[in-house]
Amino acid sequence: MTSVFRAQGVSVSFGGVRAVVGVDLEIEPGELMGLIGPNGAGKTTFIDAVTGFVRYEGTVELDGASLNGLPPHARARRGLARTWQTVELFDDLTVRENLTVAAKDGGQASVDGELELLDLKTSAEAMPWELTQAQRKRAGIARALVARPRLLLLDEPGAGLDTRQSAELGELLQNIATSGTPVLLVDHDMGLVLNTCERVVVMDSGSVIAHGTPAQVRGDERVIAAYLGHSSAGAA
CATH class of the missing domain: 3.40.50.300 (P-loop containing nucleotide triphosphate hydrolases)
Incomplete structure (x- = not known):
């Protein structure tokens, strides 16, 4: 392989x-x-x-x-995406908007898919300051994934x-890997x-x-x- x-x-x-x-x-x-x-x-x-x-x-x-x-x-751009120890979300944008600005070609389907994969659909319209620490972590991961990386x-x-x-x-994370990333x-x-x-x-x-x-x-x-x-x- x-x-x-x-x-x-x-x-x-x-x-x-x-x-x-x-x-x-x-x-x-x-x-x-x-x-x-x-x-x-x-x-x-x-x-x-x-x-x-x-x-x-x-x-x-x-x-x-x-x-x-x-x-x-x-x-x-080649497909190497990362997150940081401190999750830096755009505080004036909703979770969905945070993902949208990072999405490859602005693909809304990709945004919807990552919101579902990271269990964030019910928090999609929330502001970052309304999220729990666990949700903020997942939002940071989802934002990296919408760029469709080859490796996260x-x-x-x-x-x-x-x-x-x-x-x-x-x-x-196991679901992310088995889904292809x-x-x-x-x-x-x-x-x-x-x-x-x-x-x-x-x-x-x-x-x-x-x-x-x-x-x-x-x-x-x-x-x-x-x-x-x-x-x-x-x-x-």
Whole structure:
């Protein structure tokens, strides 16, 4: 099967600090992949790199075509969509209008479809300030989806959600992937990622330390050490 997305040897440095070190990652069509790691592991920096917001070394490909050298807006036009940790909606527009301004070719059918997929139909005419945190998160995801991306990268969509809301979000993300849009999910909510994703990649100190099924990742000693804060001691 041909990968939708491929990153090879992606590295990011800020001065003398190596924030991301030689990360390789591939995502298949229809896949929901998780990317986890402790604070400072380099997860968001990796997303910033592949979406063009920070400079990097290595190669990034979407549908077999290189994205190297392209600015963020050009990568978005190629089909690389992302959300941010802070959901920034247009506060003077309704939920439907927020989606409409982002829709590819202004397609209202796409807007209606994403409102239904993200369980936002009853909130379509609401203003952003009337939404719950969970609804705001879903609205941000829906706005990214109306552009019909080839890959959706989500940065901490589970932040601030309770256990029930997190489980509901997991089901929605699975529906997005099975509907044809592969997803890379970055989140600190281990339950959300491990209970939702088919494959999981784990980063620590900028590098990938493990990858595999949720069951394989749960039992990996390197992952356990990283989350217990013992990775440095283990390396020593």
